[in-house]
Amino acid sequence: MTTATPRQATLSPRVLDSPGLPPVSLRPARPEDAAALAELSRPFVRAGALRERPLSLYARQAADFLVAETPGGTVDGCIGLAAHAADASAGRPAAGVLYNFCVAGRRQGCGMGARLLNAALARARSRSLRSLFTATTGEGHLFLRHGFAPASASLAPAAWAQSLDPRRNALILARAL
Template sequence: MITATPRPAPLSPALLAPRPSVRSARAGDAAALAGLSRPFMRSGALRERPASLYATHAADFLVADAAGRLDGCVGLRVHPAEPGECRGSAGVLYNFCVAAHSQGHGVGAALLRAVLAMARAQSLGALFTATTGDGALFLRYGFAPSTAGLAPRSWAESLDPRRNARILARVL
């Protein structure tokens, strides 16, 4: 007879980390959004955007806020259906990034869950994004490879073919 008490397996650091707080960005977050995005723009993972965009379009963004420090962000731009189209309004996720020190800790997943909920609340029919990475997080959350022809025309036409980005979509 064995009387030893089993020890629980140690928890991973990701499970011990507090869940990130996701909130809507404010105009005052513009400098932090630009700073968070800058390394990703330099690496080519994000398109170049002027710092002024973050103040002008702050309402598009959700941010992961860790005690006043922004650890991640994602923008959601709504594209109403164009005249003659059979689809409803669609959303485009853009400028999705997570600070290097927060990657692997659920920040991206929290942002994606929040932006999906926001898109549903706005009754969007589908979400699109373009990524130069593997898109694994998007794929885990129901996105699938798509084409520019199915995406909002103005957004699809703005994509730079030299970036060789994959278009992913999710029907809501």
């Protein structure tokens, strides 16, 4: 997975298994997870799939994240969901943006990304968001399998669309909820 977050705001302690690896459970992130989020994201930043974010930003925005954590406390996956209020003047309903979506290499290909994405979709619905957007420098196969489709940044929350770096040549994807 290159880039990159239950129907209720509270997550059930669903356990995810990968053969030969300790199980993980999904939970909301906490500010003290900031270092683990930064560490998990580092290989994706080096590969150009994610933008670099300072540790302080992960701490401030911890409430945006869902994490997949082992019983020993290792964070093996995360997804951020930023909610954007409706913009009546632009005719845009409340929308969300998925960001900083990553899964540790040892966990890729075992369904963890799909489970994180489904949990983020449920979280977005519970917050009454009408649509979700994301930007990926990859092909976005996982998003496409979950109902996302290519979209124009002009349809996305304005603040997020303006923050996109055109040099990254990211694919913008959207999904109605």
